[in-house]
Amino acid sequence: MNIHFIAIGGSAMHNLAIALHQKGYQVSGSDDAIHNPSKFRLEKYGLLPKELGWFPEKISSNFDAIILGMHAKIDNPELLKAQELGLKIYSYPEFLYEQSKDKTRVVIGGSHGKTTITSMILHVLNYHEKEVDYMVGAQLEGFETMVHLTDENEFMLLEGDEYLSSPIDRRPKFHLYKPNIALLSGIAWDHINVFPTFSNYVEQFRIFTDSMVNGGSMVYNEEDPIVKEVVESSQNHIKKYPYHTPQHTIKNGTTFLDTPEGELPLEIFGIHNLQNLAGAKWICQHMGVDEDDFYEAIVSFNGASKRLEKIAENQSTVIFKDFAHAPSKVEATTKAVKNQYKDRTVVACLELHTYSSLNATFLKEYKGALDAADKAVVFYAPDAVKIKQLSAVTEQQIANSFQRDDLIIYTNPDQFKAFLFSQNLEKSAVVLMSSGNYGGLDFDEVKRLV
Incomplete structure (x- = not known):
């Protein structure tokens, strides 16, 4: 072609x-x-x-x-x-469906965790040398491309994004895949420029659930009340497999998973990541990987790129970079780091960079998102607000939205960098959350802080 x-x-x-x-x-x-x-x-x-x-x-x-x-x-x-x-003009997801319509399509959806879950599944399948077609939203270690297509593989694993398909196809991408097997990880309002109300946003996940083929299998996070309601109220003829946070313990900064064979040390941590692991295990089992083989492989999974990615560490300091920007993701990431490093000072730095996060109306959704941090910093560039043609956002609006009296706010990238580099990071855990780069922050320089 x-x-x-x-x-x-x-x-x-x-x-x-x-x-x-x-x-x-x-x-x-x-x-x-x-x-x-x-x-x-x-x-x-x-x-x-x-x-x-x-x-x-x-x-x-x-x-x-x-x-x-x-x-x-x-x-x-x-x-x-x-x-x-x-x-013939295809959107990106429409063409992926065309390439996979004769395969078993496995689609991972949700407001958060879908890249990590897809990455976990690919890691396990790759570990056991099981070939599948795939599309994932991050560059993975050991994989040449984020997309792999063949004529012969049985399965097509797709990260199911709810954003629009193309300028001339305004349907969410994951509505086009018609999965045989699917997963929903969580639902938290996002993309307000496209879905102006929460109910409108949730409706997209109902449509996704009902788009599954008859007799399909839906794996879902029953600890998310909205996901639970969406899946369990669906009249679609599908099989439903709930999952929840697995039993685990944390010792000296390492999370151990309880398994039938005993405690299993993990490279990843945080409640969301443990839920992601539970969902990935169900999907892998549907794809022919048994529980023991899943556990054997998942031990060496160290995260998807930019998802709680450890960029520097010594005996007393650790620094993470994370893609979190939506309120639920920011709160989950901050809590996960504090829970993992209870005896350290957690410094959480968030850049407001996306259309939603810079929207004055949406800002109130961030209430409490940084509460788990010992020091909380928000950075945003007023120029980014202008570029997105949004109404100006003031420091006072941000302070009112997060409702944290000691919140530190920067609008100048040099001042933010000066703050970061002036901190005594002894016995600290730093997490830099953004889909941007804080106005030009050099992360290689940041690594030298430890």
Whole structure:
């Protein structure tokens, strides 16, 4: 097949382009901006566009399909030309479904934990040399790409994102996959620019549950009351498998899982991660991995990239980087670090970076999110608010939202860095939570703090 990508430089899009190239497809693409690591990786496979920009004159009936990325606009010149020619235009998830419609589709959904759970499953399957097709939302150690497609593998494992599919397909991505096996980890309001009310957001998970094939298997976190209600009230003819936090103990900063064979030391920690592990175990069992083999493999799982990722440690200090930005994720991450390091000073630093987190109306959802930390810091760049064309957010609004009297707030990246580098981190655990980089913070420099 001859495939063209409009907006090939995106994290998901460039991985799919590489996967199709490896499968033997003829792949081309365009974009108006491509940054590393996408740029380097596309160049490695000979897929980097020769020049940046949109070139409608290159769109012809020779293409079997166009794959349209979210970064493109509805008036994109190449998209308009493809529509004029009547070419088949797929969104990213729509094309993944097309590649997996004859396979057993396993979809991991939820507001939080889906990347980690998908990563756990892939780690276990890889450990036992079980080949599957997959799409995961992070670059994993030991895996060349975030997407892998074949003709022969039985299973397709998909991270099920609830965000929109493409500029011309406003359905959430996970509505398109029609899973045979699925998991729901948790539901906490997110993406308010698309789902303006909580009930509207929850409805997307009901639709997902009802989109499963008849006789499918839904694994769900029964400790999340909203997930429990969504799944258990569904009239879809599916089998339902609840999971909960497994028994465990914490000794000297290490979490031990209780198993039939005794205590099992884990590289990961935190209630959410333990729940993620319980869900991943159920899915692996549905995919043919028995319990003993799961435990054997999961011992060496040390987390998905940027998900409570330990970036530096010595005997008295540990520093984590985490992708957490939604209120529920920030609260869970902060609590997990404090619970794991009860005898240390926990310094929790949060960058408000996403559309939702910089929305003055949504800010109140952060109430109590940093309460578990001994020192709590919030950083945001007023310029980011302007770029997203949102109403200005004041320091007082942030202070009122978190409702913590000793909250430290920075809007200047140099001042935030000066604060971080001036701290005495003896007997401390630091967690840097953001989907950005605090206005240009060099994490290699941060590592040298310990």
